[in-house]
Amino acid sequence: MINKEEFRKKIIISAGLIFSRYGFKKTTMDEIAKALKMGKSSIYYYFESKEDIFEAVVLHEANILRTELTTAIKSVESPIDKMKNYIFVRMKSFEKLSNYYNAIFDKNLDHYDFIETIREKYDREELAILRLIIYHGQRKKVFNVINSEYTAMAIQTTLKGLEVPLFWIKKEVNIENRLDAILNVLFYGIVRK
Amino acid sequence: MINKEEFRKKIIISAGLIFSRYGFKKTTMDEIAKALKMGKSSIYYYFESKEDIFEAVVLHEANILRTELTTAIKSVESPIDKMKNYIFVRMKSFEKLSNYYNAIFDKNLDHYDFIETIREKYDREELAILRLIIYHGQRKKVFNVINSEYTAMAIQTTLKGLEVPLFWIKKEVNIENRLDAILNVLFYGIVRK
DNA sequence: ACTGCCTTCGAACAAATTGGTCGAAAAATC
DNA sequence: GATTTTTCGACCAATTTGTTCGAAGGCAGT
Numbered sequence: 001m002i003n004k005e006e007f008r009k010k011i012i013i014s015a016g017l018i019f020s021r022y023g024f025k026k027t028t029m030d031e032i033a034k035a036l037k038m039g040k041s042s043i044y045y046y047f048e049s050k051e052d053i054f055e056a057v058v059l060h061e062a063n064i065l066r067t068e069l070t071t072a073i074k075s076v077e078s079p080i081d082k083m084k085n086y087i088f089v090r091m092k093s094f095e096k097l098s099n100y101y102n103a104i105f106d107k108n109l110d111h112y113d114f115i116e117t118i119r120e121k122y123d124r125e126e127l128a129i130l131r132l133i134i135y136h137g138q139r140k141k142v143f144n145v146i147n148s149e150y151t152a153m154a155i156q157t158t159l160k161g162l163e164v165p166l167f168w169i170k171k172e173v174n175i176e177n178r179l180d181a182i183l184n185v186l187f188y189g190i191v192r193k
Numbered sequence: 194m195i196n197k198e199e200f201r202k203k204i205i206i207s208a209g210l211i212f213s214r215y216g217f218k219k220t221t222m223d224e225i226a227k228a229l230k231m232g233k234s235s236i237y238y239y240f241e242s243k244e245d246i247f248e249a250v251v252l253h254e255a256n257i258l259r260t261e262l263t264t265a266i267k268s269v270e271s272p273i274d275k276m277k278n279y280i281f282v283r284m285k286s287f288e289k290l291s292n293y294y295n296a297i298f299d300k301n302l303d304h305y306d307f308i309e310t311i312r313e314k315y316d317r318e319e320l321a322i323l324r325l326i327i328y329h330g331q332r333k334k335v336f337n338v339i340n341s342e343y344t345a346m347a348i349q350t351t352l353k354g355l356e357v358p359l360f361w362i363k364k365e366v367n368i369e370n371r372l373d374a375i376l377n378v379l380f381y382g383i384v385r386k
Numbered sequence: 387a388c389t390g391c392c393t394t395c396g397a398a399c400a401a402a403t404t405g406g407t408c409g410a411a412a413a414a415t416c
Numbered sequence: 417g418a419t420t421t422t423t424c425g426a427c428c429a430a431t432t433t434g435t436t437c438g439a440a441g442g443c444a445g446t
Contacts, residue, residue, distance in 0.1 A: 007422095022215065029405060030403090030405095039424045040405085042422075044406070045422065049406080050405065197393095222433070222435085223434095231395085232395045233435090234395060235393075237434095242434075243433095243434065
């Protein structure tokens with residue numbers, strides 16, 4: 001009644017909830033299996049390894065985020081609003097992603113090469129989107145940047161820099177205020193006056 | 194420059210952060226030690242065991258909660274407001290406590306007897322506070338209950354019942370709305386009309 | 387320099403946990 | 417009822433984990 005591919009997705013979503021809560025290392029195959037009410041070994045019929053599941057989960061999350069970003073960008077016209085929306089959606093996903101990437105950032109935990117690989121792939125995609133927004137802003141003569149490639153990288157670096165401490169600071173500080181602060185800093189050097 | 198007792202408190206607070214995030218089982222002595230920049234074995238100079246630390250952490254949290262509850266109750270006069278404040282503060286601590294008690298409620302994880310013991314002690318304390326609020330309400334002729342002991346237990350059961358699913362439902366539902374719903378249900382049988 | 391005390395540490399270990407395998411049973415499909 | 421798809425429990429090797437222990441560092445007083 002439900003094919004293999006659909007069941008894989010079911011696993012991805014279920015495992016995603018656990019990974020997002022505990023990170024890669026602290027999530028066990030047993031937990032993933034029990035959450036799906038299956039035996040541990042049954043999971044291996046659908047995925048080769050724990051890393052395999054994790055990769056699928058992250059790619060799935062990246063897809064969702066990409067869709068959210070795309071619609072958020074398309075929903076407005078002005079380059080400033082596009083950039084604003086982009087950063088906003090991206091920031092909202094920080095917390096979630098931070099949990100996934102837990103294994104990387106938390107110095108207490110081990111370092112996993114394969115996670116870095118996934119991340120690099122994701123970063124390159126993000127860079128492409130940022131570049132497009134900047135191109136658009138240049139054409140509309142709203143942005144004033146010398147090298148759009150480096151500018152995109154600079155923005156990405158800023159966002160990534162926020163990502164890590166964001167994981168640790170108090171959650172009471174609301175996202176709108178943080179967003180304003182970031183936009184102010186970021187736009188001061190970008191927007192043509 | 195810093196005595197033993199103070200350092201114990203330092204450990205309690207630091208370990209508390211980790212326990213509250215990962216629960217008892219998923220928290221390792223190594224993590225606690227590294228967070229304090231010490232060797233794992235050094236911790237054993239201050240505490241006998243991991244369970245020992247956990248107990249200290251929970252008791253510390255319970256103390257904080259007790260203080261919060263007491264001031265919240267004292268800050269208002271009417272029994273209804275007292276009960277309202279009590280439930281409000283208690284609910285806000287649910288999430289935190291749920292994480293600690295993770296090991297109990299999460300069916301995927303094992304069952305720890307010693308946590309139950311700590312919990313029972315805490316529950317008895319809570320019951321006493323509830324009883325006092327009810328007495329006060331009766332004296333002021335605001336509450337209309339037959340047996341204050343059993344009523345306190347009934348309220349406690351309601352709160353505890355909420356605790357578990359609260360851990361799982363979406364966090365977007367805001368606490369004020371939930372509070373209203375609970376108060377409506379709870380007060381319907383208690384408040385004299 | 388010596389003594390005694392408080393504190394930290396690394397090495398070591400037994401027990402438990404973990405990701406993963408395999409063959410057989412069970413369920414579904416033909 | 418034969419064949420394919422899916423699930424499962426038993427099992428394993430490797431790693432992790434809580435805990436112990438003796439040595440040693442640091443420090444105060446003598």
